[in-house]
Amino acid sequence: MIYVNKKSADSFFVKNFEKNGTNFKFVDENTDFIENSKNNIYITPENNTFVHRCPATEIYRCCNYYVVDMMEGCPFDCTYCILQEYLNHRFIKVFSDTKKVKEEILALAKKGKYRLGTGELSDSLAYDHILNLTDFFIPIVNKLENIQFEFKTKSANITKLFNHNPKNILISWSLNPEEIIKTEEYYTAGLSERIEAAGKCADYGYKVCFHFDPLIYYKNFEKGYSDLLRRLFDRIPEDSVEYISISTFRFMPNLLETVRNRFEHSTLLQSSYVKSLDGKMRYFKTLRTYMLRFITSKIKSEWQNVFIYYCMEHESIWKKLLGYDPGERKEFEKNFPFFHQNGQL
């Protein structure tokens, strides 16, 4: 069910709901009666700082990515998802102040070149057929030379993308082997659907990205990820791929207790982890290095030119596996293809 705060009656969302015949219900400020379910959407006029730098801790290498948080909550239910700990509601909260969101994006573009994306506190495309957020973001970003905008998803909900100009737009998929999708990524699209969706976007002219994040270690790690990559190589042309990120599963210490409570079949429970330098739990560095090396070399064996980066990884692993230290934030991001376009650096 979609609930709309009465103060959001004139919003972009309500206009779209009315135009498309989407059912919704106006409500007052009190949201107590909304069932705290991932099936519910609540459109709110609440204020927020929408555009901000992706939160990252010191020590591990951070790529200076910016996020725009217009949605909080996700219809998918991934065992490893930080939102289980971070949000105090399960319904999807959508902020209706599109004017302020646009202003913040324009303000960011004036400050310089930035990589920006949704998908930090929600899935970028899962509800696009209802919320039409691609219709909102893409026309804005098409006109901004300084912004490269990424929609990050585990869905195959791409239909609306084909109404738009792919300029400055990246569509990215988080990928895991089919058996991991089944045990850890509930309600998401299957691997074949994701790869096929990426293929269609690439065929249309979008640049696509892939996030091997979180990489999860399990009994068939090598076979599972090898099969995944083979399917990816078979469908996606290398020159459509803007970049690939790889990072192993990491989490705040309390998350495993939640996993034990909610997902007792989870593969995550069959590994142990160590506290790392930023307080998060990670696989022991030897295993992490093994996993990252395995995936990196598999990708490089087929796609030699794609830019690969590690999200929140230690400089020693960068040096060992990729041969250089990307540095911190601003320095790091200069390695992305977007910063090499038009001769700019």
Add this chain to the structure above:
Amino acid sequence: MPANSWKLSSVQKKMQTITINNSENINTSLFNWVFPDEEKITNRFPSFHYPPAVWKNNNQSYKLNYFNISTNTYFLLDTDSFPDVLNFSMDFYNAENANILELANLAHLILKFGYQTEDFELFKLKSIKGNQKINTLLKIRTLPYQIKKYLAYKNPSFKILNILAKFTEPLINITESFIVENNPSLSEFRSFITNLFDFKYDIATSINEYDEEYFRQLFYNKNPVYTEFIGKLNPLLNMGKNIFIENSDNFETDTLRITFTINSPEDYQDILEKLDRSKNTINEIYKLLEEYDLR
């Protein structure tokens, strides 16, 4: 009167002595929340100076203290208020020091009489609120005696209890035999039951009690590389008496801290000689770090 504002004196005023000839009509178990049984005869509890107290409710009598004493004479608590009665009992047995099983028994009793644990100050004091914690308490009441006794003495956190509360019968049996065989420390216990829970679908159906070698091998799968690395590292860390070598970040970096203690210039000289002799050990350690991608 609100349940949490109760004072012992308020009930004492309502007491009168009665004689009950047929003590079989008295329920002696429901208010017997003290655990384990042998605790009742230790000096934790008042000696038998007065007749036991009983409470009559809906034609049923409940014995409230001195459960191991047989008598025909009782103090009758003349009240309709369950909170008054329970507070009398909690005060008599000093519930502020109640262990986790006693709290579980009290929670059971409170719910049985249609009240909520939040109605009682004790549960606020112990920060026990929310359905999950109460359900966990109710579940641990049903565990075998040896596990309950262990929990009562060790008073583990709810993180541990929540895991135990999810155990099925085979896991409970394994846990019971683990306790009986090992009398584990709390951290050993926590580690064991966490691993047991995480690997529950991999345990052979033929395993229904603790088998050290079987579980050592099973749990090894959780982090074989780390276990193997630590196994090779530990022998290299012995550089001599009073010299300690450690890495403080789980080998996220290759920084090693070497510390030593001395009490005299001679000790210092001795340490220097030992350090000099151990150059090769340091090389070995860094070779090992290299081998395990930790540099």
